[in-house]
Amino acid sequence: MDRIIVILGPTSSGKSEVAIALAQKFDGEIISADSRQIYRGMDVGTGKIIKDKSYPSLPLGEMSRTRDREGKTFYSEGIPHYAIDIISPKTEYNSAKFKKYADKIIRDILGRGKIPIICGGTGFWIKALVDNVVYPEVAPDWKLREKLGKKSTEELFKTLQKLDPQRAKNIDAKNPVRLIRAIEICKTLGSVPKPIQGSTLGILKVEPWEFLQIGIKIPKEKLNERIELRLQKRFSAGMISEVKKLHLKDKISWKRLESFGLGYKFIPQYLKKEITTKEELFEKIYQGEKDYAKRQMTWFAKDKRIIWLNDYRKIEKNVKNFLKT
RNA sequence: GGGUCGGUGGCAGAGUGGUCAAAUGCAUCAGACUGUAAAUCUGACGCCGCAAGGCUUCGGGGGUUCGACUCCCUCCCGGCCCA
Numbered sequence: 001m002d003r004i005i006v007i008l009g010p011t012s013s014g015k016s017e018v019a020i021a022l023a024q025k026f027d028g029e030i031i032s033a034d035s036r037q038i039y040r041g042m043d044v045g046t047g048k049i050i051k052d053k054s055y056p057s058l059p060l061g062e063m064s065r066t067r068d069r070e071g072k073t074f075y076s077e078g079i080p081h082y083a084i085d086i087i088s089p090k091t092e093y094n095s096a097k098f099k100k101y102a103d104k105i106i107r108d109i110l111g112r113g114k115i116p117i118i119c120g121g122t123g124f125w126i127k128a129l130v131d132n133v134v135y136p137e138v139a140p141d142w143k144l145r146e147k148l149g150k151k152s153t154e155e156l157f158k159t160l161q162k163l164d165p166q167r168a169k170n171i172d173a174k175n176p177v178r179l180i181r182a183i184e185i186c187k188t189l190g191s192v193p194k195p196i197q198g199s200t201l202g203i204l205k206v207e208p209w210e211f212l213q214i215g216i217k218i219p220k221e222k223l224n225e226r227i228e229l230r231l232q233k234r235f236s237a238g239m240i241s242e243v244k245k246l247h248l249k250d251k252i253s254w255k256r257l258e259s260f261g262l263g264y265k266f267i268p269q270y271l272k273k274e275i276t277t278k279e280e281l282f283e284k285i286y287q288g289e290k291d292y293a294k295r296q297m298t299w300f301a302k303d304k305r306i307i308w309l310n311d312y313r314k315i316e317k318n319v320k321n322f323l324k325t
Numbered sequence: 326g327g328g329u330c331g332g333u334g335g336c337a338g339a340g341u342g343g344u345c346a347a348a349u350g351c352a353u354c355a356g357a358c359u360g361u362a363a364a365u366c367u368g369a370c371g372c373c374g375c376a377a378g379g380c381u382u383c384g385g386g387g388g389u390u391c392g393a394c395u396c397c398c399u400c401c402c403g404g405c406c407c408a
Contacts, residue, residue, distance in 0.1 A: 011363075036363055046363085096360035124362045135360045145361090153366095172357060175366040182359080192359065261363035287352085292363055298356065 001210045002110050005319055007119040008033075008126055008300060009216030010293035011047075012226040016076075018216060018312060019119035022319055023079040029109045030076075031102055032083045033120025033129070036260055038098070039089040041246055044239045045263040047230065048084065089252050089260075096135045099128040106209070115323065123299035130211045136193050138185045148180045159183055167192040212322040214315055215300055217308040227289045234263070235282065243267040262288045 005028065007019045019030050032038070036046045074081040082105045087093055102118070106129075109116040118129060127133060148156060156179040161168040163186040172178050185192045218226075243264060246252045254268045263285050270281045300306060309315050 092361075094360045095362075122362065124358075133359080138360075140360070167359085172366055175358080177361065177365040178358070181361080185359080259361080259364070264363080288363080299358080
């Protein structure tokens with residue numbers, strides 16, 4: 001069975017550097033599993049092009065990315081990175097699309113005899129790959145979503161109860177996003193497909209590949225420090241003007257930008273003078289990043305297959321063993 | 326020194342005789358997640374207890390009252406104004 005490496009962890013944990021080092025060592029190529037770095041033009045705010053050599057035990061220089069001849073693939077430290085900069089921020093993207101895309105890239109990498117290394121912090125997307133999750137084949141219906149968006153959560157829940165009482169039983173009754181999607185699925189499939197074999201996500205029985213998931217372990221205080229430091233760097237790297245440009249030049253609406261969260265959520269508020277000082281802006285983003293890291297860890301904690309390591313040499317050893325056997 | 330406003334849970338800040346262990350926001354902690362996942366959503370948060378419930382709180386002390394965070398006296402601390 002073909003083997004795939006996954007490097008995951010909370011924001012600012014130093015995943016990218018580890019992934020690059022592994023790729024260099026084991027002749028690998030990287031597939032980013034980051035729901036925001038996938039967008040073009042969102043660079044500083046997503047940490048795409050920040051130069052960072054702070055991961056302690058790594059023999060790495062700074063990160064810098066260049067395009068290849070076709071202008072498609074990003075290279076960082078000579079390693080190809082896929083799923084970065086592949087779509088416009090105006091285009092809606094989601095985990096199902098990502099899975100299809102990543103599956104294709106993985107086959108391609110394997111076909112060339114190289115090791116695919118998935119690296120990112122978007123747990124939901126990683127799960128889609130690792131567990132080969134099959135989602136109901138129902139594309140977003142924007143008109144319906146807009147219509148349903150006006151209803152109260154209670155109304156949505158009642159609607160779902162009528163359409164699919166089974167799904168209504170275990171859904172988060174107070175979460176409009178979940179409710180709307182469930183209703184959307186019901187409208188075309190009649191009901192939300194049942195999970196396969198007791199799994200909550202409908203996992204296929206046959207997994208095409210074997211995965212080794214390694215989590216970058218880092219104490220909370222240390223992580224907070226790194227988040228703060230990195231945010232400072234991003235501020236001086238032009239995080240604010242990037243957002244300004246995305247809005248003015250690329251014509252991305254404030255609303256759309258704000259939906260990307262964190263910096264993209266608060267910087268528009270700053271530019272619109274709803275947030276008045278840079279200090280306040282910084283605090284808000286910093287706090288948001290800490291909350292985000294927490295949510296990431298809650299998600300990852302559920303997957304007991306993840307091996308949590310903090311030392312690069314141990315990581316390398318694990319990978320070596322995994323690839324050998 | 327005189328006057329005045331105020332001192333409430335980690336912070337900010339409501340409450341102004343009982344329905345108050347005390348609104349709300351923030352922080353903190355925990356969690357959810359079936360094509361939005363940096364999104365979206367939930368719970369806990371004085372102390373003890375699984376719970377029912379009990380216990381101790383609203384600057385300190387003393388009163389009034391069946392009953393006080395709320396009223397009175399006094400002391401301590403802070404803001405502002407006048408000297």
